[in-house]
Each structure stands twice: as C-alpha cells, then as structure tokens.
Amino acid sequence: MTELIKEKIQHAVEILKEKNIDMWMTFVRESGNMKDPMMDMIVGTNCTWQTAYIITKHGDTIAILGSLDVANMKSKGTYKEVIGYLKGIREDLVKTIERINPNKIAINYSFNNNLADGLSHGMYLQLTEHLKGTPYIERLISSEEIVASLRGHKSNTELALMKEAIKITLELFKKVTGFIKPGVSEKQVAGFLLDEVKKLNLETAWEVEHCPAVFTGPETAGAHAGPTDRLVQPRHVLNIDFGVKYKEYCSDLQRTWYILHEGETEAPPEVQKGFGVIVEAIKKSADAIRPGKQGCEIDDIARNYIIQNGYEEYPHGLGHQIGRKAHDGGGLLAPRWERYGNIPFIPIEKGQVYTIEPRLTIKDYGIATIEEMVYVKEDGVEFLSEPQKEIYLI
Amino acid sequence: MTELIKEKIQHAVEILKEKNIDMWMTFVRESGNMKDPMMDMIVGTNCTWQTAYIITKHGDTIAILGSLDVANMKSKGTYKEVIGYLKGIREDLVKTIERINPNKIAINYSFNNNLADGLSHGMYLQLTEHLKGTPYIERLISSEEIVASLRGHKSNTELALMKEAIKITLELFKKVTGFIKPGVSEKQVAGFLLDEVKKLNLETAWEVEHCPAVFTGPETAGAHAGPTDRLVQPRHVLNIDFGVKYKEYCSDLQRTWYILHEGETEAPPEVQKGFGVIVEAIKKSADAIRPGKQGCEIDDIARNYIIQNGYEEYPHGLGHQIGRKAHDGGGLLAPRWERYGNIPFIPIEKGQVYTIEPRLTIKDYGIATIEEMVYVKEDGVEFLSEPQKEIYLI
Numbered sequence: 166m167t168e169l170i171k172e173k174i175q176h177a178v179e180i181l182k183e184k185n186i187d188m189w190m191t192f193v194r195e196s197g198n199m200k201d202p203m204m205d206m207i208v209g210t211n212c213t214w215q216t217a218y219i220i221t222k223h224g225d226t227i228a229i230l231g232s233l234d235v236a237n238m239k240s241k242g243t244y245k246e247v248i249g250y251l252k253g254i255r256e257d258l259v260k261t262i263e264r265i266n267p268n269k270i271a272i273n274y275s276f277n278n279n280l281a282d283g284l285s286h287g288m289y290l291q292l293t294e295h296l297k298g299t300p301y302i303e304r305l306i307s308s309e310e311i312v313a314s315l316r317g318h319k320s321n322t323e324l325a326l327m328k329e330a331i332k333i334t335l336e337l338f339k340k341v342t343g344f345i346k347p348g349v350s351e352k353q354v355a356g357f358l359l360d361e362v363k364k365l366n367l368e369t370a371w372e373v374e375h376c377p378a379v380f381t382g383p384e385t386a387g388a389h390a391g392p393t394d395r396l397v398q399p400r401h402v403l404n405i406d407f408g409v410k411y412k413e414y415c416s417d418l419q420r421t422w423y424i425l426h427e428g429e430t431e432a433p434p435e436v437q438k439g440f441g442v443i444v445e446a447i448k449k450s451a452d453a454i455r456p457g458k459q460g461c462e463i464d465d466i467a468r469n470y471i472i473q474n475g476y477e478e479y480p481h482g483l484g485h486q487i488g489r490k491a492h493d494g495g496g497l498l499a500p501r502w503e504r505y506g507n508i509p510f511i512p513i514e515k516g517q518v519y520t521i522e523p524r525l526t527i528k529d530y531g532i533a534t535i536e537e538m539v540y541v542k543e544d545g546v547e548f549l550s551e552p553q554k555e556i557y558l559i
Numbered sequence: 560m561t562e563l564i565k566e567k568i569q570h571a572v573e574i575l576k577e578k579n580i581d582m583w584m585t586f587v588r589e590s591g592n593m594k595d596p597m598m599d600m601i602v603g604t605n606c607t608w609q610t611a612y613i614i615t616k617h618g619d620t621i622a623i624l625g626s627l628d629v630a631n632m633k634s635k636g637t638y639k640e641v642i643g644y645l646k647g648i649r650e651d652l653v654k655t656i657e658r659i660n661p662n663k664i665a666i667n668y669s670f671n672n673n674l675a676d677g678l679s680h681g682m683y684l685q686l687t688e689h690l691k692g693t694p695y696i697e698r699l700i701s702s703e704e705i706v707a708s709l710r711g712h713k714s715n716t717e718l719a720l721m722k723e724a725i726k727i728t729l730e731l732f733k734k735v736t737g738f739i740k741p742g743v744s745e746k747q748v749a750g751f752l753l754d755e756v757k758k759l760n761l762e763t764a765w766e767v768e769h770c771p772a773v774f775t776g777p778e779t780a781g782a783h784a785g786p787t788d789r790l791v792q793p794r795h796v797l798n799i800d801f802g803v804k805y806k807e808y809c810s811d812l813q814r815t816w817y818i819l820h821e822g823e824t825e826a827p828p829e830v831q832k833g834f835g836v837i838v839e840a841i842k843k844s845a846d847a848i849r850p851g852k853q854g855c856e857i858d859d860i861a862r863n864y865i866i867q868n869g870y871e872e873y874p875h876g877l878g879h880q881i882g883r884k885a886h887d888g889g890g891l892l893a894p895r896w897e898r899y900g901n902i903p904f905i906p907i908e909k910g911q912v913y914t915i916e917p918r919l920t921i922k923d924y925g926i927a928t929i930e931e932m933v934y935v936k937e938d939g940v941e942f943l944s945e946p947q948k949e950i951y952l953i
Contacts (some may be wrong), residue, residue, distance in 0.1 A: 240787075503646050503647025
C-alpha cells in the first residue's frame with residue numbers, strides 16, 4: 166500500500182498549494198489504541214508516543230516521533246525526514262515548525278466531518294501547550310477542507326479497487342439469492358454471506374455486527390441493526406445491506422427481494438409500486454448530481470418523490486461518500502437537519518463517489534431499499550454498480 | 560461479552576460514588592471510523608451519529624443516539640434507558656442532563672492518559688455548543704481518574720482471561736524455540752508465530768506489523784520495529800516481543816535466546832552477564848512494587864541497576880499497564896521524562912497488572928530483554944507469567 170500512500174501524500178501537497186496552506190500536521194499518540202482516521206491514508210503505520218506527521222505545500226514530509234518508533238517509520242519509506250526524540254517532542258516540534266514558518270497550520274479537528282476530527286481534545290491541549298509563546302499558536306486552522314478534498318477525489322488506483330469490491334459484492338448477492346427461502350432466518354442469511362467473505366479471505370466493509378444487515382418482512386428492526394432470528398416467510402419483502410473491503414477499499418450496496426406465496430408469479434401491485442418508487446427515486450436523484458450542487462438539493466429530489474407517492478420520508482440521508490471507509494466523510498447527500506450540521510450544504514465535487522440509498526416501508530410487506538454507488542464526473546455521474554431495476558423474486 | 564460490560568459499568572458506578580462525580584459521559588460519533596477507547600469496555604457496540612453514553616453515580620445508564628442506532632443498542636441490553644433522536648441530539652441531551660442535574664460531568668479528555676482521551680476536539684466543541692447557556696458547561700471535568708481506576712483494577716473475570724493469554728504465549732515461545740536456528744530470518748520466525756496464532760483462531764495483542772517483534776544479533780532495528788530479512792546466526796542474542804488477545808484480553812511478553820557457535824555449550828560470559836543483569840533488574844523492581852509507590856520509583860531501581868553494571872539505560876519506560884489493550888494506560892513504570900507527563904508520578908494501585916521489561920545491549924551480540932507480567936496485591940506482586948531465569952540456548 167506504500168504506493169497508494171505516496172500518491173495520496175502527493176495529492177495532499179497539491180491541495181495545500183491550491184489552498185495556500187503551508188503546513189498540515191497530523192498530531193497523534195498511541196495510535197494502536199485510537200487512530201486518527203487520516204493515518205491509514207497518509208501514514209500507513211502506527212506510533213506510540215506523541216508524533217507529528219507533517220506535510221508542507223513545498224512537498225516536504227516530516228515525521229517527528231519517539232526514538233523507538235523511528236526504525237519502523239523509516240522502513241515504510243513514506244516520509245522523507247524522520248526525526249526521533251528521546252525525552253519529549255516539544256523541542257524538535259517547535260524547531261521544525263520554526264524552520265517551516267508556516268502561514269497556517271492545518272490540524273485534524275472539525276465540527277462536522279468526523280474523518281477530519283482525529284485530534285483528541287487532550288492532544289489539542291498538548292499542542293497548544295507546546296506552541297505557547299510562539300506565533301504559531303494563532304495559526305492553527307481546521308484541516309476539514311483538505312481532508313474532504315483528499316478523501317473525496319478518488320484516484321484511478323482507488324477507483325479500480327472500489328470497482329473490484331463492488332463486483333465481488335454483486336456476485337455474492339447473486340449467490341445468496343439461491344440461499345434465501347422461507348424458513349431460513351435473517352441470521353442464517355447473514356451467516357451465508359459472511360462464510361463467503363471468509364472463503365475469499367476478505368473483510369466486510371463495516372462491523373460484522375450489522376454487515377450484512379438483513380431485514381425480512383414487516384416490523385423489522387430498521388437500518389443499522391443486526392440480523393435477528395426472524396424467519397423469512399412468503400409475502401415478505403427482504404432487503405440486505407452489505408459491502409466488502411478489497412485491499413482496504415469499500416463497497417456498500419443494498420438489494421431487495423420478494424418471497425412469492427404459493428400461486429404467485431410476481432410481486433403484488435403494492436410491492437411493485439413501492440419498489441418502483443425507489444428505482445425511480447435513485448434515477449431522478451442520480452440524474453441531478455453535478456459538481457457544484459449541494460448534497461441537500463439531491464436529497465430533496467428523492468425525498469420529495471417518495472413523499473409525493475404517499476410514503477413516509479426516510480429517517481436518514483440519501484447517500485454518503487465511500488472509499489477507504491464505508492462512511493467516508495466530507496459532503497453528504499443529506500437533508501438540512503441539525504444532526505448533519507453544515508454538511509448538506511457542501512458542494513459536490515468531481516471525482517467523488519457517493520452511495521444513493523433511499524428507503525420506504527411497504528405496509529404489511531417490509532422495507533424496499535436499493536443502494537447504488539456512483540462516481541461524479543464533469544457533467545453527471547457514472548454508476549459504478551449495475552443498478553437493480555427489478556425486485557428479485559424467490 | 561455483555562456480562563463483562565455490565566461488570567465494568569457496575570464498577571464505574573462505584574468509582575463515581577467514591578469520587579462523588581454525579582455523571583460520566585462518553586460522547587462520540589461514527590465510532591466505526593474512530594472509536595473512543597473506552598467504548599469496548601463500557602458500550603460494546605458502535606454508533607453512527609452523535610451519541611452520549613451516560614453513567615451516573617446512582618447507577619443510571621442512559622444512551623442517547625440517532626434513531627436508526629436505537630434497535631442495535633437495545634439489543635445489547637447494557638444501557639437501561641435508550642433514547643433515539645431524529646434530527647439532532649441537543650434537545651434530548653440537554654433535557655437528560657437537566658434531569659440528572661450533575662455536580663460534575665466527567666468527559667473523556669486527558670492531557671496524559673490516551674485511553675481517557677477518546678473525545679475528539681471537534682466533538683468537544685460540539686458539546687460546549689450544545690451546553691451553551693446552561694450551567695453544565697462549567698461542570699465538565701476530565702474522566703482520567705475514573706478511566707485509570709476502571710481500566711486499572713482487574714476483575715477476576717479479566718484476570719482469568721489474561722492468564723489464559725499468558726499461558727498461550729508461553730507455549731508458543733516454547734514452540735518457536737524448536738524453529739529458531741541459524742539461517743532462518745527474523746521474518747520467518749515471526750511468520751512461524753503468526754501461523755500458530757492463526758491456527759488457534761486468535762489475534763495478536765497489537766498490530767501484526769510488529770507483533771511479534773523479532774531482533775537477532777547486533778545492530779538490530781530496536782524496539783517497535785517489524786522483523787526484517789536479517790538471518791539468525793551463531794553468536795547472536797535473539798529476542799522476541801509477543802502477545803496474544805484471548806477474548807479481548809492481552810498478554811505482552813519478551814524472551815531472549817542465544818545461538819550457540821560450534822563447540823560452545825553455553826553462552827559466553829558477557830552474554831550471561833548481560834542477561835543476568837536483566838533477570839536481576841526485574842526481580843529487584845518487582846520486589847519493590849507496592850500500592851502507593853510511584854511508577855518512577857520502580858523504574859529507578861531497574862534503570863540504576865543496569866547503569867551501575869556498566870550498560871546504557873533503556874530508552875523507554877520499565878513497564879506499562881496491560882488489559883484490554885496491550886498499552887492499557889493510566890499509571891506507568893516510567894522515568895521522569897517530558898514525554899511521559901505526570902504519568903510516572905501516579906501511585907500504583909492494588910488490582911493493576913503491569914509489564915516489567917528492562918532492556919540492555921550486549922556489545923557485538925545483540926539485545927537482552929525479558930518482559931514479565933505482574934499483578935499488584937496488597938503487599939507486593941504476583942508474577943502472572945513464569946519468569947525466564949536462564950537464557951534459552953539454540
């Protein structure tokens with residue numbers, strides 16, 4: 166993964182230049198216990214004591230770390246300058262910052278973007294203590310714009326890995342269709358998929374507790390809950406939310422099935438209607454995505470279409486970015502709710518990958534939901550996943 | 560693991576009573592991306608949106624979370640009251656705090672203890688924004704004393720799991736002794752141990768990148784580096800730093816070997832001397848451990864003994880606490896160096912488990928280091944690991 170890290174560091178340098186920020190610093194300790202989510206992308210290993218990973222707009226990469234972490238860091242080859250300290254970081258840190266003499270120092274804290282918020286409050290206090298009496302304490306800014314841009318814009322290497330993760334996921338959806346039948350439980354369906362993931366020597370895209378999430382029939386637990394002992398039965402609408410990590414890059418997709426009752430050859434009209442509204446909501450909202458639009462404008466389209474068709478609105482956002490994490494932060498296709506802060510207003514950018522995942526409840530049958538993944542181009546989107554257009558019949 | 564979580568929550572309530580702190584709140588979001596290290600101990604699952612896990616000194620346990628996380632949280636059964644919100648947490652959060660009307664609210668930030676520092680700076684800003692205009696904003700305190708006590712005091716259940724992890728590790732050290740021979744590389748030795756861990760369906764106690772760490776001969780990379788292609792040779796001193804997780808609880812042990820040269824039947828005197836100094840340094844420092852002593856007083860004993868014997872002092876602390884994490888935070892047996900902050904001065908407490916791991920370089924041969932694990936009792940320590948007294952000969 167070293168090449169991918171070098172590629173992202175190079176990209177970070179370009180972002181710093183473009184935004185005229187002299188220096189970006191990821192400041193951490195004991196990352197084996199809690200890891201700043203940017204570390205996997207721009208560091209690729211852990212540290213023990215207080216550590217500063219510095220990238221400058223001139224392309225310098227400097228790691229200042231406890232002396233015993235030096236050999237490990239050097240072996241990665243991702244930072245050109247590796248400075249080890251024995252007793253405390255302050256002296257080397259201040260000296261290095263004085264040498265760079267930055268106009269601004271971006272650090273990883275953010276009100277709204279959790280992936281740009283890896284600096285703990287205690288470490289923030291440590292940092293301001295180290296910089297006390299220097300002019301640099303006044304030059305600290307949030308790295309959220311850098312992080313959003315760096316995570317958002319997928320390189321070709323990243324895109325290729327995500328396409329592979331999607332391909333695998335769609336194949337597994339095909340496989341599990343042969344397993345779903347009346348009498349098996351949500352847990353068994355999930356277990357089938359997890360076994361397949363294990364056979365492929367892969368990991369799920371998020372915690373196995375609810376990846377896959379499986380919901381069958383009416384009165385299910387709702388999104389983000391784990392599968393239960395509830396049994397699949399005829400006349401159930403069943404859906405699965407699932408993804409895998411392929412070389413650290415994620416897929417996140419949902420598909421919907423209907424379990425035919427004896428004598429039925431297709432889903433009843435109300436199920437078809439609900440499913441069709443989801444298909445159409447995805448199409449309409451995907452068609453509207455353009456660089457520069459706000460996420461909430463896209464959410465509006467799917468949400469209003471669903472409400473106009475007589476269903477309740479979905480209790481979450483329409484879609485999120487995805488990449489190295491299933492929830493990859495930055496701009497979101499989300500409604501203007503307090504819990505989303507300023508995020509629904511962030512403009513969509515070229516090179517991002519979003520999920521689109523509206524949901525609605527079909528009374529007495531279950532939940533219809535489809536989740537696709539789209540890549541934002543200059544003039545619209547490319548579907549990375551072959552979209553589900555018909556409900557799968559069991 | 561639900562029982563263990565309930566046991567730790569109960570213990571937290573007792574600590575809150577003892578310290579007269581009305582309320583402890585773990586405040587987090589998107590814990591799949593970055594997890595407050597206390598969550599595994601007192602929550603046991605993840606959350607998506609802003610979430611408050613509240614424990615009060617009266618034994619109340621309240622989780623306030625995004626509505627889609629409610630079913631998952633309820634299914635865990637660890638918090639009695641589970642409150643879901645749709646649009647934003649502020650209203651329910653403030654209402655709940657007003658109902659408790661706490662004298663103090665402990666939150667997870669700490670200057671020195673990374674395991675009590677799971678609150679990100681952005682979430683700290685969010686929290687102070689939510690509490691603006693209420694008296695509670697002035698009542699926020701660091702949870703570091705609660706965390707140190709809760710992680711430090713091992714319950715019998717926890718101790719039993721750690722003993723099992725130690726037993727497995729010592730068995731694997733025995734096995735690898737049959738594998739080490741001239742011509743195999745550090746990486747191969749590490750690979751042998753990792754295969755054994757896999758066979759047992761376990762995980763290593765820290766990142767596989769440097770667990771096990773294997774160092775053979777003079778001029779090795781030093782602690783915290785990963786194994787290299789360097790080959791084991793006669794007259795090398797070799798050491799391994801290794802541990803496993805058994806049901807989420809860790810071991811962390813080191814052992815030292817000597818590779819005999821043709822005709823040798825024992826290690827040369829300088830190797831025996833260096834190894835013997837380490838054995839004695841462990842014995843002397845372990846003998847001095849008592850509840851109430853400061854960590855730095857214990858570090859002094861081993862460090863001074865090593866220096867008195869003509870070796871350089873080790874460039875790290877003598878030992879750390881261990882439990883659910885290999886580096887389990889709180890008090891440390893460490894020197895009075897800037898990088899350790901106030902931690903070396905924290906008094907040792909009954910019920911804690913520490914590693915003891917002095918190290919020294921034997922010129923021209925390699926590094927001698929042993930790491931044992933000890934449990935602190937009223938009047939001294941109990942060795943949880945059978946101590947290495949003789950260098951292992953290959």
